Amino acid sequence: MMKEILDNSRSKMQKAIDTFSEHLETIRTGRANAGMLAGVEADYYGCPTPINQISSITVVEGRQLVVKPYDSSSLKAIEHAINKSDLGLNPQNDGSVIRINVPALTEETRKELCKKVSKLSEEAKIAVRNLRRDANEAAKKDETLTEDAEKECLEKIQKLTDEMIKKVEAVAAEKEKEIMTV
Numbered sequence: 001m002m003k004e005i006l007d008n009s010r011s012k013m014q015k016a017i018d019t020f021s022e023h024l025e026t027i028r029t030g031r032a033n034a035g036m037l038a039g040v041e042a043d044y045y046g047c048p049t050p051i052n053q054i055s056s057i058t059v060v061e062g063r064q065l066v067v068k069p070y071d072s073s074s075l076k077a078i079e080h081a082i083n084k085s086d087l088g089l090n091p092q093n094d095g096s097v098i099r100i101n102v103p104a105l106t107e108e109t110r111k112e113l114c115k116k117v118s119k120l121s122e123e124a125k126i127a128v129r130n131l132r133r134d135a136n137e138a139a140k141k142d143e144t145l146t147e148d149a150e151k152e153c154l155e156k157i158q159k160l161t162d163e164m165i166k167k168v169e170a171v172a173a174e175k176e177k178e179i180m181t182v
Helices: 002-025 072-084 107-141 147-180
Strands: 041-044 047-050 055-060 064-069 091-093 098-101
Touching (some): 041 072
Antiparallel strands (some): 091 098
16 A cells, blocks of 8 residues: 555656646747747637647747748737737737747846746645645555554655655756756
């Protein structure tokens, strides 16, 4: 039973880290990347749909994104969705594709983005700690574990939590480094 608790906790904690990493992809750095538009949804025939599902997004010349819709009738909706997003990007519609110039980040903007990364990092750590609490409760409720086995299980859960928090910190540090690189 101890193995089940640990395996279950490991997979849930890894999912929390994966979600954190996905959120970090939407934070822009000095370079353009298609992941910047990951959370943007356009109204496609009355249904909010992620832009990357209704168009191809490519990076051109390092600082420009080109969004080419599969259905040209969705061009205006995609442009509107990008304008409405809080990414601070200015899409330019040329009739068949949308071009987005990604401006270079100022020092102040870089610091703000690093604060956002820190906030997301803290949220991910809290999620991992909440999962630790749930695992600890499961171990304490498990009547098949002896007192020593329960104590061992709690120690392993703590080691797993420490390992996962280190992963979160490493991912956050890598993103901050990427943001601060000019």
